[in-house]
Amino acid sequence: ADTLHLAVASNFISPIKQLAQDYEEETGQKIQLSFGSSGKLFAQIQHGAPYDIFLSADVAKPQALIQSQFALADSIVTYAKGQLALWSVTPLGSDIKISLQNSNRIAIANPKLAPYGKAAQESLQALSLWNTVEQKLVQGENIGQTYQFVYSQNADIGFVAYSQVLAGKVKGNTIKIPSELHSDINQAGVILSHSKNVELSRAFMAFLMRPDTQAKITQFGYAAPNS
Amino acid sequence: MTPADDKKALHIQITQPASKQSHFSLDINLQLPSTGVTALFGPSGSGKTTILRHIAGLEVSNSSHIRLDDTIWQNSQTSLPPHKRPIGFVFQDANLFEHLTAEGNLRFAMKRAKKDQSVISYHDVIRLMDIDSILAQYPAQLSGGERQRVAIARALLIQPKLLLMDEPLAALDETLKQDILPYLEKLCRRANIPIIYVSHSLDEVIRLADHMVVLDKGRVVEEGDIHTLLGKLGTSFSRYQDASVVVVGTVTRHSPEWGLSWLTIGNQAIAFKQGNEALGEPVRLRIQSRDVSITLDKQDGSSILNRLTAVVDDIERDPKDPSQTMVRLMIDNTAILAKITAFSAHQLALQKGQSVIVQIKSVAVLS
Amino acid sequence: MTPADDKKALHIQITQPASKQSHFSLDINLQLPSTGVTALFGPSGSGKTTILRHIAGLEVSNSSHIRLDDTIWQNSQTSLPPHKRPIGFVFQDANLFEHLTAEGNLRFAMKRAKKDQSVISYHDVIRLMDIDSILAQYPAQLSGGERQRVAIARALLIQPKLLLMDEPLAALDETLKQDILPYLEKLCRRANIPIIYVSHSLDEVIRLADHMVVLDKGRVVEEGDIHTLLGKLGTSFSRYQDASVVVVGTVTRHSPEWGLSWLTIGNQAIAFKQGNEALGEPVRLRIQSRDVSITLDKQDGSSILNRLTAVVDDIERDPKDPSQTMVRLMIDNTAILAKITAFSAHQLALQKGQSVIVQIKSVAVLS
Amino acid sequence: MHLTSEDIDAIWLTLKLASLVTFLLIIISTPLAWWLARTQSWLKGPINAIVAMPLVLPPTVLGFYLLLFLSPQGAIGSIMSNMGLPPLPFSFTGLVIASMLYSLPFVVQPIQNAFLAIGKGPLEAAATLRSSPLNRFFYVAIPLARPGYISAAILGFAHTVGEFGVVLMIGGNIASETRVISIQIYDHVEALEYGQAHTLSLLMVAFAFIVLAFLYGVQKHQKSKAVSGGLL
Amino acid sequence: MHLTSEDIDAIWLTLKLASLVTFLLIIISTPLAWWLARTQSWLKGPINAIVAMPLVLPPTVLGFYLLLFLSPQGAIGSIMSNMGLPPLPFSFTGLVIASMLYSLPFVVQPIQNAFLAIGKGPLEAAATLRSSPLNRFFYVAIPLARPGYISAAILGFAHTVGEFGVVLMIGGNIASETRVISIQIYDHVEALEYGQAHTLSLLMVAFAFIVLAFLYGVQKHQKSKAVSGGLL
């Protein structure tokens, strides 16, 4: 059988590795994974990258691909919904505001590039903290770097993906950010128009959206898409 | 461009104007014999090295014309690249390949030599240059003279048709020079390889050269056959301490006991140190003007063996050193120069046409 | 280590064993006068350059001992770095700074010269070396001889207390040599700068040197005062074509008309080309053995001015060239060498103790 | 230390890429450096600057532009596809080309300087020994430029091994084809598999150390001929 | 062409960073290259290899390790914080240090090769002219190594300008402090603001071209003295 080639946003590396393995065991279908930031993958797809499926970290990029007819309009799905968390390796109070005010450096993902960064910015604004903490912010280009800033304790606190906290060895202390403080971190996937394996891709998308799969995804620290 | 009357010759006409980089200009036009040794002689900076570089094609000026026998090396249309000119070049500063041992340097030449015209053997050259023990050393590990000897060997092993040598023996001691010079000369005569030889040492030049070019500031000051040139009074180098003449004749007598031979000029004989020449063979002798003295009558009981009758042909007091006078004397048709003090010339009241005795203290065999 | 009996001297003892990189070993022990010129003489590869490098501190061996006057430059404990040794070094291959013009090279030295002991003036040196017109050129744009002249000028302008010269004149023509040599000599004598001078040319050596060291394969073969050494029969270089003696005396007569001066030995006089020496001033003359002939009685009517009475002191037939015989003659206490043919010696039936006339054709003034 | 089969694939791929790129770069740079070292043309300055140009763009951005040019719609890619050639992006060949572009200056510069340092003496000597321009280039210029070649190989190899942004962009992170070790480590870091990342990084550093120490060993041996012990 | 004020900040910052890093690297590399070119010590090979080591790690990974070492808990960072020094990550100073580490080999290597090419002749001549080791280093070795310095400046400058991964990691993308132009362009590309990316890239390339062409101009001038016209 032909190999199915998935381009996956970096923040979804851990879940997709597990899911791809499950899927291969289940169907015998070979799956190949390529990772990168959503922006890079987007540029690559526009220039003929040989992927069948694109699992982005946001909704905008898959939609843009549909617009420019690089992706099949009917294939878009929201496969996961990110859960933002405030994380620190050192002890952390339970109050978001106080914790933020007591910190010296706060890591967030670049709001311009990463959905988690945008969500973090919205949350800070909702808490009316943006102006007070702006000077303390350090930005990672993506959520992975943001995690590293906190992990290495160069930032004492940071907005990371809850999935990262679960995946990482160092558990530290976490406060989940209420989803009301920011717009949804919806991660959408599409099947690419030039794929020669559209049927196989649809089958995988179906697998991805199956309730048991979705349940597995939440175990990795994502919120259920329709919660 | 002068017309080439003689096809068997080395014709060199070089015009290199002064440039903004260099105030030095070169303008020479030479017709050199295509056999034997031509000496380039002249003060430091007179253009000797530059001429050799033009002949080798390392310097190119398209207003120049260079031709060996009937092959044009350089004219306004063509310029034979250096590697196609069948030359051997001994550079003033050795210029060995630093990444190769002495032996590697020699092999570099041997690999590229035309096989069909091998007249110079590796072993002869090694032995002559006395470089057997240093073949494994890199140039950086050689002494100045050793480097120069390897460079000479390398230039010979390319089996050249024209050998260009830029002060090849300057870094060598007398003994080595005296071993190498005669060999070089014989070799090139035998193989018919003409040599253009740059040297500061008139001694070397006289020993080796048949033809001579005296340069100054990029211009030819004197040029010609060495016999003629050396016998001529008033040329720029007859005033050198070493001004000499060359006498050609055949060996007419040997005395193995005393290690002497005699050459006959007219009805008189000159004794010289015996060489390898057999009776009846031609021989060239060099007589330095400083070794010649003049007496009015034949005196016996002197250690000076050679006392010949001669006629005073010309007398010139040295304009640069007025204590000296140069006298040209004729023994039959052979000119001999005597350098004596002006005071002696006055005391002896020497006159043109006067018959005197020339005493020749010492005579060097050239070939 | 030999004890230093004389505090005012250059003591050089160098031991450099053969290594796996080089089969060359050096083992010398010299006590040189701290004034005048010492010549290092020897065949190519005999270690002359290596010795100069040790003296300069460019090569270091801690089994060596080098001391100038009462300053130790090298022993097993200390090793004065090269830049602290007050030397001037003329390298065999010029070794100019390629990134500086000729003038830049000279200024490099002048900037670093000890100001309080400036005895050598910039303008004198420029004029003497005749390098005025090339000061703006980079070394790559100079001829071989020009480079060498700049190098000599540079070494002089550092105002050294000891001058090391490695064949400094090898690339220069006779005329330049004759301009430079006397200057060098006077300069160093006046400024009391000893020179160690490497040369292949016995001519140069004799002209310049007071003391002489003959090397072979890293060992000292002959060493001593040049008068003694040159007058001694049987030393390795009395058989050189140029074997000579040096005669010292005072000027006793002038003849400006004939450009001659006379020096007196005992009750006899020797004529020589007049120099700058005033009456009564000391003068050193060089007499080459090849310029000396012997007659049994005083003969008139000869162009040879100098005819002196002498006694045969020693006679030696040259073992390498049996056609030649070297005769030592004494004029009072002054030894003179005459190189004559063995045949003449036989004909004249020369004997030790015999009284003869020496004819000296030509005499060179040394200082 | 345990490596996944993906890690091992990536190691092999990296070795293949870096060796190939270094090799090709040295071949290409040799005539280029020679020309740059010898020419008097006014083009020399600009061309020298152009060679260094890829350096000033961030690797991903350079990769992005390469993608633009080489994609079947791009300026070069369209010509290639008209000629029936397969597209370069997302292929090993594309990776090789992109890496070469990016590492070119590190290979050209040392060789060029080494050629400059030779001077004209040895080449002139060779010319008088019947050695044609090509012959003296190979038998005189190149051997004498050896220290430059070693530097070039070291910098070119190391830089290609560590190169990442361009590769990620143009290569597309495809296992066994374009996923070199630097991307693999990056992926491990992104996936928070720090243990794996440490292992691979350590391995890479150790391996590179050995390769480089070997190259320097060669260089050292060469030098001991030219520069004798001396005090300087 | 229109640039945001952020772009302009980034340009200035980049210029400042690249000039400073190049300057500091040349100062640091000079004694290091000298030592490496002259020493006979066995340490030479390993140290040479260590200098090149940062190259073989992907820049972001290198940045990650730097973060670990320099953090207040890290091996170096803890020492620094005990000494009362401010932490390096997310500061301009940190950026300078990280960039220096990463560009070091490109500066050391050309200078080292240039020192090697000098040979011992000129240094020995200087020693006999009362020039102390330091004096001859400055007045003979460095002037003669000029082509190497120019190469070093070109490679060091260009590489620092384009350098990206390390800067991204250690700098934390703080406007006017650590957001250099390469990050700015990267952000534009990632944010799909291709027009802005093109403008900035073009500007950067044009600027770098001018700087490099200038540097090569200096180099050219120097060479015309040493190598005469000749045929070779």
Ligand SMILES: Nc1ncnc2c1ncn2[C@@H]1O[C@H](COP(=O)(O)OP(=O)(O)OP(=O)(O)O)[C@@H](O)[C@H]1O
């Ligand atoms: N770096 C070196 N490594 C090995 N051997 C060397 C080195 N330098 C010189 N030698 C050897 O040492 C010997 C002496 O060399 P040196 O240069 O002192 O000779 P020299 O008397 O100056 O000769 P020349 O008159 O030819 O210049 C030579 O045989 C030479 O081959």
Ligand SMILES: Nc1ncnc2c1ncn2[C@@H]1O[C@H](COP(=O)(O)OP(=O)(O)OP(=O)(O)O)[C@@H](O)[C@H]1O
């Ligand atoms: N590359 C150059 N640029 C400018 N001038 C030069 C260059 N090469 C040589 N010259 C000048 O040309 C003249 C002739 O030099 P050349 O080397 O031919 O002299 P030479 O007769 O060989 O002297 P020497 O006996 O000193 O070696 C010199 O005055 C020198 O300064």
Ligand code: MOO
């Ligand atoms: O999921 Mo990303 O790596 O921030 O685009």
Ligand SMILES: [Mg+2]
């Ligand atoms: Mg010359």
Ligand SMILES: [Mg+2]
């Ligand atoms: Mg020597």
